[in-house]
Amino acid sequence: MPEKNIAEVQRQAHSRMAQMGFTFSRDNRGFIIAAQGYLMLAGIGLLINGSLLADGASRPAFLHLFTLGFMLFMIYGLGSHMLPRFTGNPVREGVWPWWQMGLAHAGVASYVAGYLLGWHGLVIVGALLAWLSLAVFTFRVWPVLWPKKC
Numbered sequence: 001m002p003e004k005n006i007a008e009v010q011r012q013a014h015s016r017m018a019q020m021g022f023t024f025s026r027d028n029r030g031f032i033i034a035a036q037g038y039l040m041l042a043g044i045g046l047l048i049n050g051s052l053l054a055d056g057a058s059r060p061a062f063l064h065l066f067t068l069g070f071m072l073f074m075i076y077g078l079g080s081h082m083l084p085r086f087t088g089n090p091v092r093e094g095v096w097p098w099w100q101m102g103l104a105h106a107g108v109a110s111y112v113a114g115y116l117l118g119w120h121g122l123v124i125v126g127a128l129l130a131w132l133s134l135a136v137f138t139f140r141v142w143p144v145l146w147p148k149k150c
């Protein structure tokens with residue numbers, strides 16, 4: 001087999017392994033690294049307010065840096081990495097995880113900035129973007145949730 005074809009076969013095999021959760025895909029690595037970053041940012045609330053959840057406008061901002069930023073990104077990364085093993089169905093890859101990630105980053109950033117700046121329009125934009133990212137994730141994992149018909 002020519003060398004170019006071998007490389008292509010290897011690339012396809014690696015992509016299929018990532019889809020099935022055997023190897024770690026680039027997007028899942030990105031989700032988990034981002035989760036760590038949001039955890040650090042949420043901790044800034046602790047430094048500024050002396051408490052993770054102080055009363056006032058910063059409460060929903062720092063809370064959602066933790067929940068939407070840390071918890072949701074961790075669920076995104078680990079969920080699409082591990083769930084395919086349970087039914088044997090691949091998760092939807094390609095451009096979809098990158099849309100999901102971009103929408104989630106833009107959503108968290110707008111939501112948090114909106115609360116900190118007191119711009120409620122920005123909070124709503126952030127909420128919609130975060131919701132769209134959840135919709136993309138649902139679309140990606142939907143086929144994974146059902147057992148294969150033998």
Ligand code: HEM
Nearest residue numbers: 059060063064067068071072126127128129130131132134
């Ligand atoms: C589309 C995504 C989300 C939107 C638009 C959203 C929106 C909101 C809003 C508007 C509030 C009330 C804030 C206030 O006190 O004025 C709230 C509170 C809260 N949210 Fe979210 N949220 C989202 C995702 C999440 C996620 C993923 C979690 C947990 C994993 C979460 C956990 C909470 C909790 C625990 C509270 C109550 C906080 C408190 O006691 O002050 N949220 N959320």
